[in-house]
Amino acid sequence: MTPVEEHVIPRGGARLAATVVRSAERGPAVLIRTPYGRHNHLAEAHGWAKRGFTCVVVDVRGRYGSTGDFEPYANERADGATVLKWLHDNDFSDGRVFAVGASYAAYCAVVTALEGDLAGVIAAVPALGLGETAREPGGAARLACRLGWWAEHGGAPTARATPLPYSLEALPIREAFTTPAWQTLWDAPPLSDLWTELSTVDTPLLAVGGLRDPFLRHTLRLADTWRGPTTLVIGDWAHDLDTRSTLAGKRIGSLYTSWATAPPSRHSAIAVSSRFVLKAVRRAPPTPVMSTKREFQAEPTRPFPSRDVGVDLRCDAEREDRALAVVEVEAGVLAGLVDVEIEAVADAPDADWVFRLAVEMPDGSWPQLGNAVVRHKHTPGEPTTVRAEIGPVGAEVPPNSRLRLEIAGHHWPRHARNPHTGVDAVDATELLPSRREVLNCSLALPWSDGEPVEVIKEVGR
Template sequence: MTSFRVAVDGLVADVRLPDGAGPFPAVLIRTPYDRARHRAEAHGWARRGFAAVVQDVRGRFASPGEWRPYENETADGAVTARWIRRQPWSDGRYVAVGASYAAHCALVLALEAPGEARPDAVIAAVPALGAAETAREPSGVERLSARAGWWAAHGDRRDSDVSALDKALAMDPGLLAHLPLTGLPERLGRSLPSWAALWGPRERGRLTSGASRADVPLLAVGGHHDHFTEDTVALWRTWGGPSARLLLGPWGHGLVAAPGPDAGPAHRLNLGELYVRWARRALNGDLAPGRHGAVALGGADRWLPAGADGEPRTQRLRLLRGAVFTADPDRPVRSDGLTVPTGEVPDRCLLATPPLPRPLDAVGPVRLRLRAAADTPYADWAARLVALTPEGTAERLAFGVLRREEPAGRPAEFTVELGRLARRLRAGTRLRLEIAGHHFPAHARNPHTGADPVTAERLLASRREVDPKSVALSLRVLPSRPTSTDPAKEILR
C-alpha cells in the first residue's frame, strides 16, 4: 500500500492507496478529531480495495483556518470531493463516510454539495446532524453535560482534550450547577466564544427535511443508548435515495466499542467488514430499492428486521408516592443515578407496574400520557422509565422530556415521547416510571421564572401535581416471540 499527505485547498489529508495499478473507488472521511486516529480504518479500507482519504476539517489539527463547527463543511468537503474525482488513482466514484460530527460532514456532501461533489453513497454512523440537533431535545430542552463535555474538549481550539470536563469537575464537582451557564468558559479557565452562540436561535431539522431529496444510497448506523438514536432513525425513514439501510444495535455513541447492558454475543458485529461489503454493493448498484435494515433486540441476543414495531399496549401502573411533589432546581432529580430518595418532600412522582407475568418484547416508540399541573407557568416534565430486574438491579430503559408553558396551576393533558425501545423484558421484571421536573446534569435546569435556562441567574421551586389515574404508559409489544434475522443479510440485500 502507498500512503502520502496532501493539502487540498490548504486542508491537510492523508491518502492511503491499495496495492495494484488501480484506478480505485475512494472513501472520504472528514473529521475534527484528528485524522491520525483513523489510520487503522484507512488501512482497512485500502486493504479491501478502496482509496482512503482522511482530512482534518478547517481549523483543526493540521488544517489551517478558523474552527467554526458546522459552518464550512459543505464547501470544504465539495472541494476535496472534486479533487478526489480528478486523481489518476480514482475510478471516479467515492463514498462519504463518518461517525458523529464526521457523519455530518458526509451528509452535507450528499444533501447540499453541488453536482460532481456529491458522493455516490453515504455511510453515516451516530450522526450529529447539526448544532441545533445536538444542543437541544426536539422539545427545546438543553442537553447540558454532553454539550459541555464536547465544547470543553473540542470547542474553539485546534487540538482536543477529551478529559477537559472531567478534570474541571474533579476540581469543582458543582461546576455545571453554577449560574449562569454562559459563564462555563470562565470556570473552565479558557476562552470559548462559540459556547454562548451554540444556544442562540438555530434552524433544526434542515438535514432531515432535505433527506427526502437525496439521490444516493444510505447506510445509517446507530445505537439504542446513543443521544442521537431518534435522528438516526428519522434520517433513514426520510431518505429519498434509491435505497436506505438501518443498523441499530444495543450500543452507545461508540457503537460496538460501547455495548449496553442488554448486548449479547450476536450483537458483536464487525462493522468495518460490513461497511466495505455495503459500499461495494452500493457503488455497483446491487442493493434492492427501498428501506431495509436490522434492529437489535436487547436482552434476547437477536436481530429483527427494521420497522418491525409491535402493537400498542398500555401498561397498568400503581402510584408509589409523589402525586404531589416539588421540582426544586436547587435540588434537581439527577440523571447520573437511579437511586430514589425517601425524604419527606417527594422530588418526583413514582409509579410502578406489577411484576411481568411472562417475558415481553417491547419494540417501537414509548409514550406517556398524563394530566398534571405546575404552580409555575414555565415547567419541564421529565419522564424516565426504569426496569427493576428480578435480581433487584435497576436499568435505564427510556427517557423523554417536554417543555411546557401553561397558566400556573391549570391542569392539562399532554404526551411525553420517550424515544424507542427494542428490548426483551424478562418475566418478573417491574417497570418503574419517574415523572420529575428536572434531569440534571444531562439537561439544563428549568429555572421556572421564564428566563432562558442558559442565561438564568435565579431559580424557583415548582409545586407539581399529577393525576395518577390519568397516567398511561404505552409500549409497543410484539404479539409473539419474533424470528431472528441476519443483520448482514438485511443490510446487503
C-alpha cells in the same frame, strides 16, 4: 505495505490536509472528514484499504493539519464539495465514493451528499448541527456533553490536552465560555434548514444509532427524512460505538463494510437490542398506568439525576422528587418508541418533564430501558396534557414483569436545570422549586414480532 500519501487541498483561503491510504486494486473510495485529527483514523483507513476501499481522510478547516478558522458546522458543506471534486479529479476511485463518519464527521458526510454524486453515506451516532446538539427535540437544553465538548474543542485547532475549566452548576450557562460560536450554539434553531434538503437526497444511507447515544433521536429523524434507500441500525452502544458485545463480538467496521459492499436499492429498517435484530413491530394501544406516587417537588438545587440506559435505577429508589407509575406486562421484546401521555399540573410557567422507564427483573434489579425529556409551557395550577416518546428502547422483558415509569422535573447533569421562572435554562440565574402533580398516565408499548437474525449478514444482503 499499504501505500500512504499526504496531500493538500486548496479551498477558499484555507489548505485542507488529506491522508490517502490506497487499496491494492482500483475500486471504490471512502471519504472521511474529521475535526478529531486525520492521523487518529489511520487504523480505520488501513481497515478500509484491506477490504478494497481506498480511504481518504481529511482534517476539516481549522483543525490539526488544515489551516483556517474552525467554526463548527459553518464550512463543512462547501469544503466537502471541494474535497469530493478533488477526489474524483485525482482518480482515487473507480467512480464510486462513500462518505463515512461518526458524530461530527457524520454531519460532514451527510452534507457532502448534498453537493455531489456519492455511492452511499454512512452516518453513525450523528451530531447534525448546532441547535440539534444543543437541545433535545422536546426543547430541553443539553448540558454535560455540550460543556465537555466545547471545553475540549471549541475555538481550538486541536483537542486541548487540558480542557477549559467549567462547572456543571455555574449560572448562567451561556457565560461558561468565551470561545467562538458558544453563544451561537444556544441561539441556533432546534432544526436547521438542512432537514428540508435531506428529503431530496437519493443516495443510499446507512444510519447507525445507539440506545445510549445522546443524539439517538436525530439518528431516527435522519433515517425518516432521507429520501434515498435507507438502512437504520440501532444497537445497545453509546456515542463511542463500542459494539463488540452486540454485533457477535465484531467491531462497527464489519457492519460498515458489509453494507458498503452492496448498498441497498430499497428501504429497510432494523432495530437492534442487546441480543436481537428486530424488523416487525406492533404498537399496543395506550394502557392506563397505575400511579403509586402522584405528587412531588422538583428542586433545581438538588436536581433529579440522569442515568445511562442499562443502569440499575435502584440507586435512586429513596428519592422522593418524582412520581411513580407501574404496569404489569407479559413477556416479549420491546423494540421502538414508547409513547407516554400524562395529564399533570405544575405551579411554574415553564417546566421540564422527565420520563425514565425501567423493567423489574427476576434478580431484583431495575435496568433503565430509556428516557425522555420535554420542556412544556404551563398555566400554573391548571391541568395540561404532556406527551413524550421514550427511547427507542430495545429489550427482552421476562415473564411476570412490571415496567416502572418515573416522572421527574430534572435530568441532571445530562440536561440543564429548568429554573421554573419561564427563563431559558441557559440564561437562568435564579432557580425556584416547582410543585407537580400527575393526574393520569398512559403508555403505548412497541412489541416486536420479528425473529432474531445476525445483523451484519442481514445488513449486507
